[in-house]
Amino acid sequence: IRSRNGQCIPVCVNHENPDEIEALFERIAKEQDGRLDILVNNAYKGVELLLMNSGKPFWETEPAMFDEINNVGLRNHYYCSVYAARLMVPRKQGLIVFISSPGGLRYLFNVAYGVGKAACDRMATDTACELKKHNVASISLWPGGVGTDTIQASEYNAGFLKMLKKFDKPETAQYAGRIIAHLAQNPSLMQYSGKIVTTADYGATYSIPDIDGEYPTNIRSFSFLVKQVPALSWLSGWIPGFLKVPYWLWHQASNKF
Incomplete structure (x- = not known):
């Protein structure tokens, strides 16, 4: 940086402790004269637990797994968003970002994970409803495949790394940061408020490559999706990268009615 x-300005905060979360925002208010431009809700505790229990149905894991996954990764996001909004609303500007994933739309990893990500998406949408008249934006951001340092260092990462290989170009951890930085300065920011934004789509729209100069694999591209079906994977190279599944069809695939 x-x-x-x-x-x-690094600050050590236990996101399971509401008092420490509140103290963080009190410090920000004091040291930055009440100014907070961006909040990125990305603190997450459950990576190792998810990897350790990969492939297990929910009834074969301890019920406490739900709290382990979602206390830091959902509940704390609500607390942070409350305190962030208290700083942003009086100034009539700001951006709150919830880092989520397609697990909020369709089954991914396990039940506790999916419930948490679906709730993050909902929180972004509902907070946006109440923040709109104050010119504060709230979005849910979906990165693509990202091999974070935590995942790379885990001894239980074989399954995830196998999945990551299905991406011709995985994202670096820095890519989401580049997208968020651009969003915060975008004059059209409020058009995205209350919506799910994918890093790959936004990056393509505004010509934002990853730090290596390349564009990450888009999870909506037909070429990527076809590659996930072994019998059809040979077709992937023949499908233009710009052909993508429309959002309405993407959502229809998870229709719960």
Whole structure:
């Protein structure tokens, strides 16, 4: 961060402790004269637990797994959003981002994970409803395949790394940051408020490549989706990358009615 002329103020916070979360935002208000431009809700505790229990149905895991996955990864996001909004609303500007995934739309990893991500998407939408008249945006951001440092270091990561190989170009952890930075400065930001934004789609729209200069695999592209079906994977190379599944059809695939 500093090498790129940014300022970094690291703060150690236990996101399972509401008092520590509140104290963080009180410190921000004091040190930054009440100014907070962006909140990224991305603190997450359950990565290792998800990897350890990969493939197990919910009844074969302990009920406490739900809290382990969603106390830090959902509940804390609500707390952070409350305190962030209290700083943003009086200034009539700000951006709240919930880092989510397609697991909020369709089954992915396990039940506790999917419930948490669906709730993150809903929280982004509903907070946006109440923040709109104050010119504060709230969105849910879906990255594509990302091999984070935590996942790379886990001894239980074989299944996830196998899935990651299905992406011709996985995202770096920095890519979501580039997208968020652009969103925060976008004059059309409020058009995205209350919506799910995928990093790949937004990056393609505004010509934002990853840090290596390439564009990550788009999870909506037909070429990527065809590759997930072994019998049809040979077709992937023949399908233009710009052909994507429409959002309405993507949503219809998870229709619960």
